[in-house]
Amino acid sequence: MAVTGVMRGVRSHMEQGVTLILNSLTLISILTLVALGLAIIFGLMNVINLAHGEFVTIGAYTLAFTQAMGGNYWLALALAPLIGAAFGYLIEKGMIRHLYDKPVSIILAIWGLGMVLQQGLQIVFGAAPQRVTSPFAGAVEIFGASYPAYRLMLIGFSIAIILACYALLRYTRFGLDIRAVIQNRAMASALGIDTALVNARAFALGAALAAVAGVLIAPLTVVIAQMGINYLARSFFVVIVGGIGGVGGVVAGSTLVGGLEGIMNYHLPVTVSQALVLVVAIVMVRLRPRGLVPA
């Protein structure tokens, strides 16, 4: 009897551990997707895209709208990056391009745009949370713990996209252009790279990634017009902590921020753990000003 009791205790501890790790991985995946775009945009244009959270919202609303129209989840997952990219491209071309030499103006203008997008969504779709459903219910037994299948799909899908981004930046012409412009814009331009086009495309890429993250997270959260700000603040921490040194830095930053929050959420109220993450991020700035993985 005693032995089985101990066994059960060990088992439940292990289950909790597995659940904890998978919960953290869910958050880390989402943060990486959102922060990757933020980091690329920041690295390229030295612009902190305050409307980045709105791309997450746009992704989530794409899912809500598609499902409301009778479409299914996978259609939305395919549509969201296209819609996000279109928004990103237009915003870069129409607004940010004209303000590159005025960083404060960019912040104000993008922030204003973010508010317009938020309020526009709220006026069109209403203030109530949008209905979204995940493509499949049910749980999977994994290392003794039963875990929602959808979250496992989310983690796997995110990892695939992150790897694809790594490959894109590392092995393609477009990725080479991005890295060249990040290192030295004038030199890249002199070598014949169309840096303006790189900017616009990178903005579109970042927006598309955030929109995909929005579709993925939507079934796990409350879909409202103001949902973006939480992801913006956290992914900004990711970029500070991880540095803007490409995919590696973002993954390192997300792991620290998401992992910390996942572990602390287990023991502490959400608000306290978020505040502690801010503290850690600020201390990290003092200790490693250029991030965990400097560019």
Next chain:
Amino acid sequence: MSAQPTSTGAARPDAGLSAPAKRRALIVVAVIAALATLPLWAGAYSVATMRDVLLFGLFALSLDFLWGRTGILSFGHAAFFGLGAYGMAIVTIKSGLDPASVSFLGLLAGVGLAMLVAAIVGYFLIFSGVRGTYLTIVTLALTVIAQHIAIGWSDVTGGDSGLIGVPPLTLDLFGWRYVLFDPAHFFWFVLALSALVLLSLWRALSGRYGHVLTAIEDNELRARTLGHHTDRHLLSVFVLSAGIAGLAGAVYVTGTGFVAPDMIGLMLSTEVIMWVAVGGRGTLVGPFVGAFVVWWLQQKISSIDTKLWPLFIGLFFIAMVFLFPNGVMSLGERGRQIWAGVRRRA
């Protein structure tokens, strides 16, 4: 403000105000005097409303001191206003002390809390060389998290609904006690407080200290090379600015009687930027004008539909950047130039 090796010494006395500055000072004094008569002829409701607008102006002044004089834009200044507000509310409601005499303690707690948080955050960031947009975003995160805490930590902050029952401000000086219960007296107190902060800042900044800050904003490296401790200067401005914001917040809740999470949140942080931008960045008086104009506009627009107001703010920010990057006040200046040109030609 700390001791700096000075070569010029006090070569530039503050008293030597230029003629336009003198005229501006005269106008400000006249407006303050005119405002002081308000409780004599306006109703209690308008007096209370104008008191709140003045406090918003004071809050905007704190941001203008930081943004206008050092170029650091804080996107989370409501965090400091809210810390002042919550500090005051929590101490006066939750401490269990005599509610009449506790308000001075609440004021200290509110202002102290705001300055402490600013000092810690500012120390870590400013001394690490974090500047510009990076600093802006950290302040943005600060206000987001402050609001989360205000909503989530409901045992202390009252959660979503906030705390009700903040007693009116009680002045307690050496046994002489006065409760600011009368709206007119409270209004005069707020007017005097705003005027005091405004004129002190104005005087301090029109002297050597202002020149040092301008030098840092223009070219920090050069200012540092000339021997100025730029980190220390920026930190002191940041902390002082947070203290003024906290003061405005702490006094504000004694007027409204309650505190709520929107006093610490992102929306207020955005609005205060708008007040400063409308009034004219770096003008010190402008934020009061901006707070008044925007408050008036908000009444008009929200009365049509409350959803339109955030939309309007968003559009305003975009329009400002593209149409009048130097603030709405610059439109008046440009208009005057055009008018002068027209007259010359005529």
